[in-house]
Amino acid sequence: MNQLKAVGIVVEYNPFHNGHLYQINEAKKMTNADVVIAVMSTSFLQRGEPAIVSKWVRTQMALLNGIDLVVELPYIYSTQKAETFAHGAIAILAELGVDFLNFGSESGNIQAFNHLVSFMSSQKSEFDHLVKRYMKLGYSYPKSTSEAFNQLNLQEETLPLTEPNNILGFHYVKAIDDQKAPIQATTTLRRQAHYHDPTITTNPIASATSIRKTLSDNDSIQIRHVVPKETYQLLTTYKKTYSILHTWDDYFNLLQYKILSTPVEQLRVLYECEEGLEYRVKEKIQTAASFSEWMQLLKTKRYTWTRLQRLATHLLTNTSKVEMEEATATKPSYIRLLGMTKNGQTFINKTKQHRQIPLITKLAKANGIQAKIEERITNVYLSPLKKEQQLAEMKQEYSRPPIMVT
């Protein structure tokens, strides 16, 4: 008998900030859960970017601020469009046996999500048909989705799906429904207006984007009032130890080499390299002096910035369509534990007999396509570090036990 109630959340913590802390507290209040479990993206994120610090450092941030258990959201899900991303995250949380899900949203009204999901399942074929039609007209996938919702007279009245966290939330609730997972979804109204806010204000809550922007300007002192002190310390230490906070600029030389040294017919087999994009990425890389210059040259109406950044990620990590298809065709083959508190450990022990997928504590114990991809992308992620540090981190990745915070 398992008396501990758990709430799961899906996170990137890039980096962990006061808004995340607020969500954890709200989620606990709302669900009365004893344990908070985070499934956290590993090295590359949904917007197609490297995480600014390693998953280990982000795990520490989480455990020091109210999370009891951190498990990996592996690359095969973490770098996908909302639907696949949500599908993977929910499968992992369901396997871990959470009772609740909580997600931040611009809406804040869980009824709106539930309503939309049930309506959608009755309108699925009509909806899919509309999305396809809009994509044929040259619209991007998110834009086509949004137009399809409009067409079905859904969007305005129920849930504004132009907001990124509403879209993710919708797909979480839909994934729970699709997977028939015994998880009750809850949502927290996001206290900040927009995900993409460019600047930090005096407000103690700021977007992760504005925090990263401030950090990239080498102005880390400016973020002190919008992050927990542990985040500030861990970021400062990471930067001091490794000389970088990972951004696309640190990978551009490798990406450029990859594209220049790979014939188009080999680029074409890589994931998300569709519709002749192999020619376009190759042509544009020859005149781009930086990652952002390349992205500017690449951009068209058809592809969102995020979609192209994800393509760049898969090119960099040499991830093929065949691999991704194979890796996402079945349930995750293992769940990797990154860290836990005493409380999290108790939950893990009590729920042992309910789990069907191995919960592993070391990469050395993993196998299969998911592990093979994750190992490769970890090595790529570590490539901009100084050689001695890179080799040490690569080695540690195999043997490192989960982080314990007591």
Place this chain on the structure above:
Amino acid sequence: MNQLKAVGIVVEYNPFHNGHLYQINEAKKMTNADVVIAVMSTSFLQRGEPAIVSKWVRTQMALLNGIDLVVELPYIYSTQKAETFAHGAIAILAELGVDFLNFGSESGNIQAFNHLVSFMSSQKSEFDHLVKRYMKLGYSYPKSTSEAFNQLNLQEETLPLTEPNNILGFHYVKAIDDQKAPIQATTTLRRQAHYHDPTITTNPIASATSIRKTLSDNDSIQIRHVVPKETYQLLTTYKKTYSILHTWDDYFNLLQYKILSTPVEQLRVLYECEEGLEYRVKEKIQTAASFSEWMQLLKTKRYTWTRLQRLATHLLTNTSKVEMEEATATKPSYIRLLGMTKNGQTFINKTKQHRQIPLITKLAKANGIQAKIEERITNVYLSPLKKEQQLAEMKQEYSRPPIMVT
């Protein structure tokens, strides 16, 4: 009617030094030729290394010191074992219509080469059989060749094939014989003792190896008495302009990324990646902090240092077995002119009607697999440059006309 007599030589000029100047003068004296034509390796060399400066700069060195015409020895030949290297170089010189070949050797006696080649063609099957037998015992290819010669009682009496320039010379003469090319081979006794001499002495002739070693120690002033003044100036300017003289250290990060991001089954299709080497390169790259450390870890009795460096080159340039097989199956599809003197230009004009392969002056006019590979490896070669310079050089490569020295 062509009254100009030409002597061809096969060169790397990495960099051009007094020994090369001596050879040019000796070759002219020996053959009484009016024109000296050099077929010069492009970006990567026979020992599996990047050239320290671009082919353009090495072309200038050559034209300012007695060479009348410089054409490319493309990657598909320049990074091969002696036999294939010589086959490609001789095919190009024959097409250009040279009357003589001259090569430096430790022997200095052309009769010894001619004798060995004719003896060899009568003993070919026995020789091949012996080489295979020694390789099965785990010996390297050069060692097996040398043992086979010994076994046939050839080596000591005729031509010491343990000397690198004798081996190359043997393959030049053999290629002329195989291709039935109307070229008379001549050889110049090398005035320096050994190719691999590690240090520069007061002698005005030093090995290219010792010159590169001195340059890598940032001690360029020490090479002034062993190179023509133009070499010294061009090297100094290149270093000042581009901040580097290209060595493997400048490519190690890319090579490591390439190996780490490529599954073994994809490494296996690359040229010279044989007999399970894909596992070995992947394992060893995870603990090597530098190129030389990696090479030390990789080395076994079976593989020479040179063989492994060539493998590293093909891994870096993503050159596959299938591509190399296709590219070397036929005669070169074009010959690219890198530079000429007035004298060289006259020769080119007078021999126009005898050529069967297009002599091109711009890469934009090239096509086929040879051009595709050459374009890719040029881009890889330029990768360590600062971005703006790299992009400018990449662009120039398509449109740059041959260098004219008058």
